Amino acid sequence: MLFSIFGSYGMQLMSGISPLFITKETPVILVADDDKSTRMLLRDAMEKEGYRVVEVSDGKQCLDVYASVKPDLVLLDAVMPIMDGFTCCKQLSKISSNFGNSTLANPVIESSLNTSAISLLWNSTPILMITGLDDPESVDRAFEAGATDYVTKPIHWAVLRQRVRRLLQQAQLYKQFEAATHALHELANIDGLTGVANRRRFDHYLNIKWLNLAQEQLPLSLILCDIDYFKLYNDKYGHPAGDVCLQKVAAVLNRLAQRNEDLVARYGGEEFAVIMPNTHAAGAVHVAASIQAGVRELQMDHSESEVSHYLTLSLGVATTLPSFEASSKTLVVAADKALYQAKAEGRNRIILKQLNC
Ligand code: GH3
Ligand code: MG
Ligand code: MG
Numbered sequence: 268m269l270f271s272i273f274g275s276y277g278m279q280l281m282s283g284i285s286p287l288f289i290t291k292e293t294p295v296i297l298v299a300d301d302d303k304s305t306r307m308l309l310r311d312a313m314e315k316e317g318y319r320v321v322e323v324s325d326g327k328q329c330l331d332v333y334a335s336v337k338p339d340l341v342l343l344d345a346v347m348p349i350m351d352g353f354t355c356c357k358q359l360s361k362i363s364s365n366f367g368n369s370t371l372a373n374p375v376i377e378s379s380l381n382t383s384a385i386s387l388l389w390n391s392t393p394i395l396m397i398t399g400l401d402d403p404e405s406v407d408r409a410f411e412a413g414a415t416d417y418v419t420k421p422i423h424w425a426v427l428r429q430r431v432r433r434l435l436q437q438a439q440l441y442k443q444f445e446a447a448t449h450a451l452h453e454l455a456n457i458d459g460l461t462g463v464a465n466r467r468r469f470d471h472y473l474n475i476k477w478l479n480l481a482q483e484q485l486p487l488s489l490i491l492c493d494i495d496y497f498k499l500y501n502d503k504y505g506h507p508a509g510d511v512c513l514q515k516v517a518a519v520l521n522r523l524a525q526r527n528e529d530l531v532a533r534y535g536g537e538e539f540a541v542i543m544p545n546t547h548a549a550g551a552v553h554v555a556a557s558i559q560a561g562v563r564e565l566q567m568d569h570s571e572s573e574v575s576h577y578l579t580l581s582l583g584v585a586t587t588l589p590s591f592e593a594s595s596k597t598l599v600v601a602a603d604k605a606l607y608q609a610k611a612e613g614r615n616r617i618i619l620k621q622l623n624c
Contacts, residue, residue, distance in 0.1 A: 293317065293318060293319045294317075294318045294319070294339040294340065294435050295318065295319045295320075295321065295336060295337065295338045295339050295340075296313045296318045296319070296320050296321070296338060296339065296340050296341075296342060296431070297320075297321050297323065297329065297332070297333065297336055297338035297340070297341045297342070298310060298313070298320055298321070298322045298323070298342045299322075299323045299324070299325065299326060299328070299329040299341065299342065299343050299344055299347065299352070299355065300322075300324070300342070300344040300347070300397070301324050301325055301344060301346075301347040301348055302344070303324075305344070305420075306322045306324070308422070309342060309397075309422075310322060312424055312427065312428065313342075313431070316428060316431070316432070318339075318431075321336050321338065324347070325347045325348055325349040325350055326343075326347055326349065326350030326351055326352060326354055326355030326358075327349045327350040327355075328349075329341065329343065329350075329355050329359070330350070330355060330358055330359065330362075333359060333362065334362070338392055339392065339393075339435055339438060339439075340392065340393050340394075340395060340431060340434055340435055340438065341359060341392060341393070341394045341395070342395050342397055342431075343355060343356055343359075343394055343395065343396050343397065343414070344396075344397055344398060345396055345397075345398035345399075345400050345405065345409065346398060346399070346400065352396055352398065352409075352412075353408050353409065353412045354412075356394050356396065356409065356412040356413050356414050357412045357413060359391070359392070359394055359413065360391055360394070360412070360413030391413070391415075392438065393415040393416070393434040393435070393437070393438050394413060394414050394415050395414070395415060395416045395417070395418065395430060395431065395434060396409045396414045396416070396417045396418070397418050397419075397420065397422065397427075398417075398419060398420060399419065399420040400419075401419040415434055416430055416434060418430060455467065455468075456468040458517075458532075458533040460510060460513060460514065460533075461513055461514050461516075461517035461533050462514075462517065463517045463520065463521060463531045463532055463533055463539070464530055464531065464532035464533070465532065465533060466532065466533070466534060466535070468530070468532060469530070469532035469534060469540055469542070472530050472532075472542055473489070473542055473595045473598070473599070474595050476528070476542060476544045476589075476595075477589045477594070477595040477598075478589070478591075479544070480544055480545065480588075480589045481589040481590050481591050483545075484588065485544070485545045485588075486545065486546060486547050486548075486586055486587065486588050487542075487543070487544055487545075487546070487586070487587060487588075487589050487598060488542075488543040488546040488547070488548065488550065488551035488584065488585065488586040489540065489541070489542055489543070489551075489584070489585050489586075489598050489599065489601075489602045490540065490541040490543070490551060490554065490555050490558070490582055490583070490584050490602065491534060491538060491539075491540050491582070491583045491585075491599075491602040491603055491605070491606045492520075492538065492539050492540075492541075492555070492558065492580045492581065492582040492583070492606070493537060493538045493539075493580065493581050493606055493610070494512070494513075494516065494537040494538075494578065494579075494580060495569075495572055495574055495575075495578075495579045495580065495581055495610075495614040495615055496569065496571060496572045496573065496574075496614075497509065497512075497536075497537040499569075499571035499572065500512065500569055500571065500572075500578065502571070503569075503570065503571045504568075509537075512567060512578060513533075513537060515565055515567065516539065516562055516565075516578075516580070517531065517533065517539065519558060519561040519562050519565065520539055520541060520558055522561065523554060523557045523558050523561050524541045524543070524554060524558075526543065526546070528543075528544045528545065529541060529542065529543050529544075530542040540602075541554065541558075546586070547586060548584070548586040548619055548621050551584045551586055551619075552584055552617060552619055555582045555584050555617045556617060558580065558582065559579075559580055559582060559615070559616075559617060562578060562579065562580050563575075563577060563579065565577070565578065573614075574613065574614045574615045575615060579614065579615035580615070581606060581609040581610050581614045581615060581616060582605075582606065582609060582616070582617045582618070583602045583603060583604065583605030583606025583607070583608070583609055583617075583618055583620070584602065584605055584617060584618070584619045584620070585598050585599075585601035585602035585605055585619070585620045585621070585622065586619070586620075586621050586622065587601070587621070587622035587623055588622075588623055590623075597622065598622070601620040601622055602620070604620060605618040605619060605620040606618070
């Protein structure tokens with residue numbers, strides 16, 4: 268496996284230090300140094316290790332190519348014309364921490380695993396500074412600028428090899444950690460069948476929005492919708508077809524609840540919810556009507572239904588002005604009552620309950 272990973276560099280790699288990390292792609296090293304002969308020596312040493320090398324001759328060029336090269340590690344000279352290594356390092360740290368933040372945006376998981384602290388340590392592509400400056404002030408400046416490690420010239424090649432290797436391993440471990448966190452986030456918050464938020468995420472999000480909107484004195488709307496005669500649908504067309512039906516209904520909801528802050532969730536078996544922050548009753552009923560129409564337009568045969576030849580939904584809509592005295596439960600109870608009434612009055616319809624607004 269390792270030979271296919273490192274391709275034509277495999278034999279040279281084996282003559283160096285032992286190959287420990289397993290990656291499908293050859294690591295890419297971005298070398299920024301204004302001295303051509305140093306760049307050539309670095310390229311030679313890195314290629315011998317099995318890495319791919321991209322060279323630039325100053326900090327500005329390094330920033331320019333960074334996004335397209337997507338290096339696994341940057342070897343950065345401190346003293347260069349146009350833009351020095353310290354300035355470049357600062358900019359690079361900013362860019363890569365912005366990339367990293369988006370992957371850890373979930374508050375539930377982030378707080379429970381304290382990943383934010385870890386991401387602060389390892390949220391970027393490692394930057395190894397190589398320089399003739401070894402006075403304490405320059406070393407401090409390099410780390411303050413965001414360098415991950417520091418070696419001085421003349422280069423001790425065995426040390427450099429080991430440092431590069433260790434930094435690449437750590438970066439890769441961090442990526443694996445991020446992927447695992449992402450998978451955990453999916454498991455904890457996403458409904459496996461339909462891909463929309465699950466009940467846990469629904470509860471969490473509703474509570475957060477309740478408090479935010481109580482503070483801002485803005486309305487909060489909730490739609491609860493339930494497929495009509497779904498038991499009969501399963502009985503007639505089979506459980507797998509019922510599953511496909513749930514996926515299609517979820518897709519309609521996702522398409523039609525368009526606002527940034529809207530959240531579509533699977534509330535229970537064949538019941539879905541849409542949380543709509545900062546939405547008045549009229550707006551919520553409008554969305555509910557478009558959802559009802561969207562499901563009708565799927566024209567999914569439902570020969571056992573007593574209200575239509577096609578699959579239909581009953582929808583309960585509730586709107587309120589959240590307050591710190593009441594809890595988000597009141598909104599759920601109101602939407603549930605509205606849904607119950609929609610069922611009782613004949614199904615395939617929308618009922619609205621407004622609370623205190
Ligand atoms: P109503 O119009 O009153 O809502 O009637 P209904 O038959 O839709 O409601 P009921 O609560 O009696 O039945 C719900 C059905 O939903 C029964 C259950 O098997 C089905 N169901 C719940 N979760 C799933 C699922 O994940 N997949 C499938 N295929 N069916 C599910
Ligand atoms: Mg139902
Ligand atoms: Mg039901």
